[in-house]
Amino acid sequence: MLHTINKSPFEKNSLESCLRLAKPGHDILLIEDAVYAATSGTIVSELVEAAMEDKNVSVLGPDLASRGIDEARLLKGIGIVDYAGFVDLTVKNDKVQSWL
């Protein structure tokens, strides 16, 4: 299962809801305003780090760059994917959920 989240974790609870209901082994891709959740030192960093223990969390590179976030600011262990990587994740998983 692939989960995509596109809302800022500081404005909406989409991230929280997704992480609460996703199963171990699931892929989670942060896109658009959700990429802020991948940065270190925030009030949701711990939540994301806990999810990374049993889920594959990645973030969309072009959306990070748009928002001026350098890779060095990301939580350790978060994968960065490009658009082709996004497609690969979609193909690899039989189901996709978009958390809006």
Next chain:
Amino acid sequence: MSFEINGKTYETDEEGYLADLADWNPEIAGHMAKEDDCDLSENHWEVINFLREYYDQYQIAPAVRVLTKAIGKKLGKDKGNSKYLYELFPYGPAKQACKYAGLPKPTGCV
């Protein structure tokens, strides 16, 4: 709306501003000026080129007050005043010059 130069069609919005900034070339400015019965002089080009540089740097077309101040700073007080700029561009220095420069309508113009 659209117009044609040398067989190539350029799209504009309903007020005649170029739809795609990237389409712009000096011939377009000349064409638009001619439609307004205006012959582009060196002084006109100075303002048009200034606006293109401003847009390149800030990604907005400046309002007339901002344009006047900025021209004054760059080209001197004798050019950074409404009288001089309105003589060059009687339809409004920001609006008309922005149009010739291929920029959108200035931010702060209604």
Next chain:
Amino acid sequence: MSEPTVKRFMYINRRAPYGTVYSVEGLEVALIGAAFEQDVCMAFIDDGVYQLKKDQDTSATGIKNFSPAYRALGDYDVTRLYVEGESLQARGLTEDDLMALTYEDEDDDWAEKPSIRLVSREELSGLIDQQDVILHF
């Protein structure tokens, strides 16, 4: 002719850029308000602080990068951009993460001065209270 009424306007920006149109619309409205020679300031709270993040590069997404337009605010005499420190901190950011925005002070021989003013929640609350018109984006 009587002097036109100048009101104190504050535009409060609470949204991240690009994900929604709020921030670009808010910037445009602030610039329009300033062009009418009103006393305009802006506040950046919550995700709004991300609007001022430096090094935004939208080239891979095809979206227009409107962050350079914040640099024009000084030309429009919008010289006070209040950033709430608590909002930065919650997002792991410091003032160094923000664009260096400046204005030229007419009353001080056009000296270049920073437009961004880091304020606490309490200070911001007081500033909001002093405004005539407050608009949210």
